[in-house]
Amino acid sequence: MLTDTRTVNLLKNVQLWLLGIGASLIAIHLNITWRDSTSEVFLINLLFLAFVCFLVKEKRYTLNLESGIFPSILGLLLIATVFLTSTSPQSFAGLFFISPLISGFGLALLASGFKGLTQYKIEFLALLFLSAHKLVSIVFKDISLLTAKFSTAILWYTGFKVTRSGITITLPTGSIKVIADCAGMALILNLLGLAVLFILIFNLKWQQKILIPTVAAILGFMINGVRVALMAVLVAQGDKQAFDYWHFGDGSLIFSIIASLFFGSFCWFLLSINQPKNLNATEL
Template structure:
């Protein structure tokens, strides 16, 4: 009798519908916060990453083993409570990046405890790559000079009279400085996250596991370099309105979408070639 009572206390089974409701609420909160913060690029990519995570979870819904213990349940509840509290207190950009991973980690603990975490490795990995690597940006090598040289080369190749001084791209009618936030590292990290989604969701060979991230990072760098070249071309006072638009979140989103479409096209071609 005592053993039976102990087992009941030790094992906590939360209804699947309740877990689904909590997950849907956390997703809605995260997307709403991105919308309020006017982070158009991050909002669009967040939708892609959330859809990918939900898709992998849906595919294995019948194989999931539910049932948590008191300790993982309390820990998961604290993590989710912390996310909810922070969400109502003007969350920072860093919070918008790592909160999806923490949310799913906490939800996985509620659902399956510590022992069942391995069931959710795909979802955790996908949402980890959404924003957590961005926390490492201050510690990554500064590629600003490389980006400036590449953009200046594109302008020179197109026939423009361009001069490069350190990180300054100088044209006859205006000039711009390529700062670290415009170096392309943000887009490269996002593209590497998309590469992780492809590798997690689709069967790939050993060589493809190496090539896919390289293609993703290269596309991110090239597309960002083209954007910088366009901004330099629009740096003239007479083109201030156009410069402001392409330098804004809305303008940046277009180049993010171009990168995603090009990468998606490559992956579609690659997967079709891999079919027997």
Template structure:
């Protein structure tokens, strides 16, 4: 049995409150920045990912150990300082409301969570929070990484053209331009499907952490998420091509930037959720057999 001095116990409790308060403040700052960016979809996704990370953390709350070295505390404080500095710059940056992912904003949750983990348990204790850190990395990390890869807009344009051709439209494609007899549309990077693919990849990670499946299916699930994200966005681009050439700007705006654009994101999530539910169901049947 280990005797804990009353003063040490009070210091430990005070440290926990400080860490909790710091974490809450960082989350509040991040959510405020996302709200100011006008990206309602990412705001909702951020809530989902933070709730998922909180669920995972809550299950291991009793095993929390406050044991951090001086180096870890310095690194953690430096990361918090970097996060606050980046956040202050974003407040006056016109790129905050850009359609393209902002690396500083998208990586803010992961960097701030890494900082809190270092302050809490040090470098050696990071493995205790690998699931929470993984979740918050996949909130914004994939979208940042995808922007560094070659633009897939030409592939999206070809896929949307194929869908239109298959459904009977007289359509052709030239690079990122989809041409119909009454006009054409250009598939920009923001409409390529990268954002949808990144979000569904993150949703796949949430599913794999909260509802684990076998190792073989763990490889399959992210691939399914990426394909669904790309496919649903391809349908959206095909619809945009039809509406864009129909000279109905009000309807085009509704499905392109208005509330209608969010419907496709919801549909993609529902389709993936159904697929993952079927995978989990098949997993339970297999486990019962053995």
């Protein structure tokens, strides 16, 4: 009886230590993200980390919390590495991008050892995407030419006299240059993040798992293209105040909200058609 009590107390202490370390890692990561990134990126990070925490909380009573000396040491080293990179994110930029995955792997090793890693498959997938989010935005950052072509097409089909030279869109009374930061990759990645969460949370057909991120990417690109076309018109009209609002101010967030609402509606539609149909038939 005494041995059982000691075992329970030991498990509680282990859980408290893991909770404390995990909470510290999350707080540090979110603080740095809030300081160095946009509000949209911060929100995506918050959603993914909240999702991972929810999954762990739901299965906390069934987790195998047994780890050996070597996996525990390795886990502590990984966690220490994350704490070190957080002291100077600019100096360890490459590691900071994947710090959520490193943190999750380190905590899993510390909690459950090598044999228990399979308990956290979905959590690892979520952290993998979160870690790859920034890396993908760097590798595929410049889609300016594609955005300029699409925005020019929108203006042309809506009756404007528009020409394009490279990434410069020219109207009779003004022109804009579509730089990488305004090309729409950030919006595309944010919608892809929501798509990944949707796929991980709900039970979907494999065709839908391909369709959802495809729609997210196309939707993000198209809505940002409309935003760029609008800014070209505002420049041509000489309305600098309106241009600054839609470019730098809350107007840019409005387009993100619109994109999220459209994507959310699409996801709701998919869920509705996946529900079993009620035939309203009387059982005989």
